[in-house]
Amino acid sequence: MLEVRDLHVSYGGVQAVGGVSLTVREGDITALLGANGAGKSSTLKAIVGAVKPQSGKVFFEGRDITGTQPDKLVTMGIAMIPEGARVFARQSVAQNLRLGAYTVRDEAIIKQRIDSVYAMFPRLLERREQLAGTMSGGERQMLAIGRALMSGPRLLLIDEPSLGLSPLLVEQVFDALQALNKQQGLSVLLVEQNMNQALEVAAGAYVMQTGRIALQGTAEQLAASDEVRRVYLGM
């Protein structure tokens, strides 16, 4: 579904991504793992055209989408949730969800999607009139996921959803991703530092180290591998 070929990203001559290739298969959750500064976010940003790759190609369903702007990608069926789950702080939960549907014209579809977001995250329904800026970190992450779902994506790219969340909330967010994957067939590229929890929900994963893919395999293979821990600790 998504294919990244030999992606390179540099910031002012300093290379952050040095030849990353990866594939997200339709119907899978694929994790992109790695320690701080390994280049995961830069890879994701280059995939969605938020930073310009030096070289390399990105294909979505066989189509070259390299450098395509994020808003255009939304209309193609790709949604991205950046690190920190940015939401519109001065808008209510309900307004944030509506804003996520800016590409959707049909009011009936918007209503149906809002209902299914509330069914998945009852907490958002309880708090639908609350200003997003006053929500907790976990609630904001749920809102960010809900808002991304409003565009009806087939592929979701999500950057470190566990960041700053308590273990219980991390589990809730990951459960939600898994449910979306299983029930709605949503494909996911999950960028995470939290390897153990990511491997519990992912089918397969890539592990980055200093801008390159150091390891790849199924979630089971990687969960059982000592090599992964060595890469993480930078040994």
Ligand code: ATP
């Ligand atoms: P983290 O988990 O800490 O977000 P990451 O694996 O996502 O790490 P990146 O954020 O992609 O890593 O960073 C990779 C490297 O690129 C780091 O050395 C970082 O300092 C550098 N970098 C990232 N963004 C920029 C930027 N805008 N300008 C200069 N250097 C950058």
